[in-house]
Amino acid sequence: MIKSAEALLSIAKAQALGDACFSYILTRIKPGVSEKAIAAEIENFLFDGGAEALAFPTICVSGENSAKPHGEPSDKLIKNGDFLTMDFGAVVDGYCGDMTRTVAVGRVSGKQRKVYNIVLEAQETALAAVKDGVPCSHIDKIARDIITNAGFGAFYTHSTGHGVGRQVHEDPRIGAESETVLAENMPVTVEPGIYIPGEFGVRIEDLAIVTKFGIINLTHSEKRMIVIN
Numbered sequence: 001m002i003k004s005a006e007a008l009l010s011i012a013k014a015q016a017l018g019d020a021c022f023s024y025i026l027t028r029i030k031p032g033v034s035e036k037a038i039a040a041e042i043e044n045f046l047f048d049g050g051a052e053a054l055a056f057p058t059i060c061v062s063g064e065n066s067a068k069p070h071g072e073p074s075d076k077l078i079k080n081g082d083f084l085t086m087d088f089g090a091v092v093d094g095y096c097g098d099m100t101r102t103v104a105v106g107r108v109s110g111k112q113r114k115v116y117n118i119v120l121e122a123q124e125t126a127l128a129a130v131k132d133g134v135p136c137s138h139i140d141k142i143a144r145d146i147i148t149n150a151g152f153g154a155f156y157t158h159s160t161g162h163g164v165g166r167q168v169h170e171d172p173r174i175g176a177e178s179e180t181v182l183a184e185n186m187p188v189t190v191e192p193g194i195y196i197p198g199e200f201g202v203r204i205e206d207l208a209i210v211t212k213f214g215i216i217n218l219t220h221s222e223k224r225m226i227v228i229n
């Protein structure tokens, strides 16, 4: 779970490519483009930027499909009023990146804005608590309590994060049942979400390195809600 400096640098490179990809893809998202087309553009960008492989099949889901945390990109066309969730990662020097952003297309309802901001608060608060010596279960509880207290606990259906290395999903698991304590030089994700069936979903995921004083966040993409017009 604890990685060498060399491995951490490779993970940082993979994630830097992810950040560049997110900036690029923002210029390509518009109503009338399919989820599959955006997923293909993400993957092409990662390969053009030096990825050896994809860390996992790209998730690119919009509108009602965004309520499926692990949904596959479909032929559905993105339309105004949709949330679009993109979860992707490159493999660089044998190590994985992993990040998720949800963006709004055209317009957002009051409910969408509310749910987005709850996920954002959960993500930022849990991430700020990540530090050497803190139990993983505590990080999960922070995110889950914020979502539950806001009334959406039933819609947070997965754990809060995981370790990353040569595989995209490694120990530690950041969940309620985890008995692992975070330690310096563990790369971990923090990725709470809310998924409302038949409506929409939101997930925000950063990949960061645990340190004695907190984290080095390897993910620099904007987290405040982006509305694409």
Ligand code: ZN
Binding pocket: 087, 088, 098, 099, 100, 205
């Ligand atoms: Zn992810």
Ligand code: ZN
Binding pocket: 098, 162, 189, 191, 205
């Ligand atoms: Zn992840």
